[in-house]
Amino acid sequence: MTLDATLTLTIARLGARGDGIADTPAGPVYVPYALPGETVRVSLPAPDPSTGRAARSSMGRADARAALIAVEHAAPDRRAPECVLFTRCGGCVTQHMSEATYGAWKRDSVVTALARAGIDTPVEPLVDAHGTGRRRVTFHGRRRQDADGVDDAVGFMAARSHDLVPVAHCPVLDPALARAPAVALDLARLLLPKGKPLDIQITATTSGLDIDVRGHGPAGEVERRVLTGAAERLDLARLSIHGDLVVERRPPGIAMGRGLVTPPAGGFLQATALGEETLARLVTEACDSAPGRIKRAADLFAGCGPFALRLAERAEVHAVESAAAALAALDRAFRATPGLRRITTEARDLFRRPLLPLELNRYDAVVFDPPRAGAEAQAREIAKSQVPLVVAVSCDAGTFARDAKILTDGGYAAARITPVDQFRHSPHVEMVGVFVRTGKARRR
Template sequence: MTDSPIIRLAARGDGMTADGRAVPLAAPGDMVLGDGSVVPGPHHQTPPCRHFPTCGGCTLQHVDDAAYADYLVDRVAAAMGQQGLTAEIARPHLSPPRTRRRASLRAERIGRKILLGFNEGQSRKIVDLAECWILLPELFALLAPLRGLLAILLADKRGCGVELTVADQGIDLLLTGIDPDGLAAIEAINDFAQTHGLARVSTDGGYGAEARWEPRPATVTLGGVAVGLPAGGFLQATTDGEAVLLGSVREIVGGAKVVADLFSGLGTFALPLSATAKVLAAEGARDAILSLKAAAGQAGRPIVADHRDLFRRPYTAAELSRFGAVVLDPPRAGAKEQTVELAKAKLPRIAYVSCNPATFARDAKMLVDGGWRLDWIRPVGQFRWSTHVELAASFRRQ
């Protein structure tokens, strides 16, 4: 076997040679020798975290920022290419280390030890975190004392989900797959929450989240408006990533005075846009749309909140044609049913925010075939050192 350079990163993060060999933990510019060993190149860096590469929270800590940015662009370009599309792809925004404001972890009790962290890659085995280079420091700092609480709540060989989110009032903690039983467990939760100044502690034993500690209603501020945060509610992963996506949406929407925000969630885009425009916000998650409706009403924002399943009941082309712009921010499955109608709609602009390049490219193909022009795409790497990429894209009616 001859020496061969690594020329790119594959979708799952492996280094790829020109002859198609996949080499784990190799970076572009590395040299793979004939015996299979790897000589690090200019884009290969020393991973900062002791848990890499075992921990499934990160996949690409061994590549520098330049190679990581190229990888995100390549992910988007490859998805577009599969649909026969091309577009201008801007250099990605990369969220800095230790800026993640929400995370889903796993915990398990083994004897007297509490394991708490991310799962290993492609495994249910938990990596017990001694450090973390992606979580906000205040989230990571809670893990050590949280092990003490879980030692009270978890029986041996039992586990639970741990969801952490930074709210306006502090950290919001949701424990899933656990149902505290007895006065001692409730007192332990209350003491823990009060000691560490938590915004809320909720548990979900399988019948929905139940707040166990919430001295004041937990909120997040979006567009200058405090919105009630449902337990386990969705937020963009980093504040800087959210700001870049919002800036992109504002650029696309421009001066439109009537805007539809489809898959609006809590109002990440609807609330900021409502400062200068009338907004229709549509969302299928009941708790999220009720929170947005209440917040908008209290703040006097011109938002009509519609609890609507856009997969089963998409807005029609005629309904959409009344708007000056549409913001589309679907889940990973994309918005196939809604895109069919958008492709026929007679409105000037669409801002498409996506967390899945493949379903975005599928939907983009339908829009382009319907007479839309894809102006540009801006990738955003909020999930630092992972294979996950988000993006904002600008469509204009030709």
């Protein structure tokens, strides 16, 4: 098989990123937008002229990713995409899949990661948490110049490319973000003349659009006046540059349980409102079903409080997070919300200074929801502790499986693992794992 050939292949299975995989004598070939059972015509990239071998991927492996030319025999579960930009825009990779195929593929990604880590625990069915759509979006703003002149555009990047695909409408966004592309373009036209590419993050809140612009650099006084006028004209709740507040016309609120949080500009939020509610429900249900009443809980990597504020309806909570601004937002929401049990906060880098067993043993339950890198250091300390109940939330199946293995090796049993889908049409999946101490931590 030559790497610069046009080939006809049969797709055997789906890969972790949603690509169809065809097995060939030269190894697997990955075909975006293809489904198992399909016969497809593809082209493969030419070999690296310096070596005569296949181009190398970013992971150092031979790049056997093909470009789909045509589907010659379609699978029965292929469906028409809902967006005219599908296959051009890099945001969605699965709009061609039926719901059944999509749900099984996404759940299987969790099952596979756990199996590789040596964890044999039943995985619950995938929970759909897309809801009304994503409440936050980041548009890229670019100034493009050609023979016809200058064109300012906002949109998403093409798959595995730096090419901008202009976007006027995105079907996976919450309706509250319907005007977000036009607003982003308006702001881009004000800022792009400085010549720097922009990332414009827009969040739908209870009081309107909250926008944080990245890539521009600090705004001068003239730019601040211009942007303040734009925020008034566009009726924005808040506008900031690199997290630095330009103007706040109304506090941008995010409901979290009984609380109303004003998150820091550009701060982390779950992708969808239903996604946050679903993850929090699974966390609180695990605590409510614990053999003994949960009186004190620790919420690690707490952010601005999506779990802490809900857990405080039933127990005292100690929230630990490295971002002081997020903790300040949580504390303000706690103090403004009647009927909650006490929430204390601690600014601490849990990667460098995880809570130790002596600290952890004060709690009846520990919840942790780390970034994609996982919580390896903290999981090792939890495994040495005697905390009766641990609830692990994750957005990465690989690091979740690694941390789960640490807990099970330390004497915890996985009682339940639930995959949650709030990133529709993407390979990303959330997980909530409930772990119960059944024995003593093993000495190493």
